[in-house]
Amino acid sequence: MPASNANAVVLDGVRLDRGGRVILRDVDLRVARGSITAVLGPSGTGKSTLLAALTGELAPVAGQVQVFGQPVPRSARALLEMRKGIGVLLQGNGLLTDLTAAENVALPLRTHARLPEPVLQRLVAMKLNAVGLRDVAGLYPRELSGGMARRVALARALALDPPLMLYDEPLTGLDPIASGVITSLIRRLSRSLGLTSIIVSHHVRETLPIADQAVVVANGGIVFDGTPAQLEASEDPLLRQFLRGEPDGPIPFEGNPRAGASTPVEAA
Structure with missing residues (x-):
């Protein structure tokens, strides 16, 4: 398969700003069709901003974003048409x-x-x-548990059979059992429907087992892009700090860059 058709999402040299502040810079990313990609990183590092670039909500200051071989359009009509092919599960x-x-x-x-x-x-x-909820069709959101409401939202995101699914912190606010149900559903639906799925999350242990690709966002850019196994095996201090949940290290708390922070690394 030609490289142009092998990837569902391509970002080349992308810079994303919000409110006049640089959030992400020099972002290069390839997401293969039919894969599950986990975009991980501490809170406030720009993971959801990355999703906003894919949906066209946020236009890049520099670089190009492509979805299924086409640049993300700027006009409202073209954006609406493109978004029919993207399902989004909101936090x-x-x-x-x-x-x-x-x-x-x-x-x-x-x-x-x-x-x-x-x-x-x-x-x-x-x-x-x-999503295992046919019997709750007549219930209102207030009558559903958190996990059930998340699954109804997933069913709605899948309504138009989008080839690309974006999940923005899908496990936030869920107990361990509900989290397990959601991750299992994401994996099963992605495989059975041939979807390309991108999961933004800071829930590392729950998300990595279902992912084909792991991307870590920190310090204004992508600091890792490889397989989950490569991420787990990495000895990079920045990645070890994130995986172990250590408060001190190259990743500053509350997003304040620190002198001498680790430079981006990428798996072979």
């Missing part, structure tokens, strides 16, 4: 509280697809069944 679920679980899942279908009502309802039931 806070984003469920509408006055709609039932089924109505939440149906929302993107009603917005973007002209389907007969029986077909739409059948699709909604299929999506809820895919």
Whole structure:
């Protein structure tokens, strides 16, 4: 397969700013089609900013972002069309509280697809069944547990059958059992549907086992890009600090850069 078709996501020399401040710089990244990539790093280092560049919410100051071989467009109409192929699971679920679980899942279908009502309802039931929640179709978000609400949000993100799924801290606020259910679902759905999945998380131990690629973001850029096994085996002080959760080291607390911080490393 040609290199241009082998990657679902390509970032070349990307710089991302927010509020006049450089968040990420010199970002080069390749995400293979059909893979699961874990984007890890401490809070506030720019992981979610990276996702914003993929959806077109944030345009790069420098460099180029491509999704499935096409540059992320700038015009509103082209962006809307591109986003139909990207499913996003938000950290806070984003469920509408006055709609039932089924109505939440149906929302993107009603917005973007002209389907007969029986077909739409059948699709909604299929999506809820895919996340193990067909029986909660008539319940409202307030009647669901945190893990169930996250799964309904996942079903909604999958409603339009997007080839690319973006997960922004999908395990935040969940207990260990619910976290295990979500990671298992991400892995199963990614494999069975042939999705490309990018998971932004600081939950290392839960996310790495399902990932094909591990990326670590810290100190304004990508400091590691390789396999989970290579990350686990690395002796780089910055990576060891992150993996072990040590408060002192090359990664400063609260995002204040420190003189002498470790330079970026990349696995072979």
